[in-house]
Amino acid sequence: MRFVEAVKQRAGKFLLERTMRDGIDLRKMRFLPSSVTMPLKRDGLDPLPEMAAIRATEPVTKLATLFGKNIWLVSGYDEARAALADGTSYSNDIGQFVSQEGRSDEDQIGGLGMTDPPLHTALRRYLTPEFTMRRLARLEPEIERVVHERLDAMEAAGPHVDLVKEFAFPVPFQVICELLGLPVEDRERFFELGVARFDLSQGGVGAFGAAAHTRDFLIKAVAAQRAEPGDGLIGGLLKEHGDELDDLTLGGIADGVFLGGYETSASMLSLGAYLLAENPDAMAMLRDDSAGREHVDRIVEELLRHLTVVQLAFLRFAKVDLELGGKQISAGDAVGISLLGANRDPAVAGADPDTFDPHRPPTRHLAFGHGMHRCVGAELARMELRIALRALATRFPDLAVTAPRDTLDFRKLSAVYGVEALPVDLHGAGDRVPAGR
Structure with missing residues (x-):
């Protein structure tokens, strides 16, 4: 069977879009029972207290879900790592959990996280060469350029700016465009679609439509490059695999890369900037050249662990009867892994796991997942x-958030956690507002 036919028949689409299509109004999710919403709710930047209590007493526990079925929630680090590493006992085919009825071929082309071998193996084989350190090194100067361009724009607009709008979203967007190899003249329209895709203010209706338009945009971008491939990921895949990948399939792969690398990085930048603004010592460490990259790398890893913006790993399903964390899981049962819960487990973080500690020794955190579905x-x-x-801390060492934490508009029950806006004073550390809860 040709690869594209396998994609059309078996690849799952992203859970958020399925949720929209299945008629769930995300604006109403705040009124659902806590047993349903707890894995996706936070108290500011922290998991709800219930998460720690469950992890301590029952690191694998059964919860109700939006879809009328139960899932096993895994919140312990050891249990989460074991489940993520097990590529034979579980299936990641989300189609088992949500009806496929009425899905088009375009809808069914999803990302690596919702596919099983051999389809997953094929997708990974196509993408892995595009993310080697040698390939990424070619992007580094472009990332530097984009970052400093946005810092210049913020300084010109400041001192009071929304860091999400002016920095956290534009930077990863431009990086993804460079990675994919999208023409500069097409990026403004693509950015509009990207912003709309993650806007859940209308219950997800507009976001679902924008998702379809985004896929169409990328499919057309593939078609435009087929005759003369560019230097980005799309062009590279066309050069190497153009005979076996049609426009629909390659557009779906590009869409998966966009989804995986845009919103997650934007959320990490905005929430990371928030934590750094409230921790001047960490800001100073980022600017310190005496230790080379050691301080920077350590802070980045601690931010990834502490924030864990991808709150849950993609759902997986037991293919056989198995035991996990002392619980008997039956074949067909759904298993949800709380990456946030696992990364706040003292088993991996040590003392004070709910504290952001820029001096914390490196941990084996699960912010990028683990096993064959680890983020490519x-x-x-x-x-x-x-x-x-590092550039933000160097350019604006006195960066201050100008709103208390409890007034910030954190996302409600989002698979990727973040903040909708982050008002800052670029030069206002003297007027820093206490973080609060």
């Missing part, structure tokens, strides 16, 4: 964070 773009994300946050 992890090193690109690290590079973006390292360059962007």
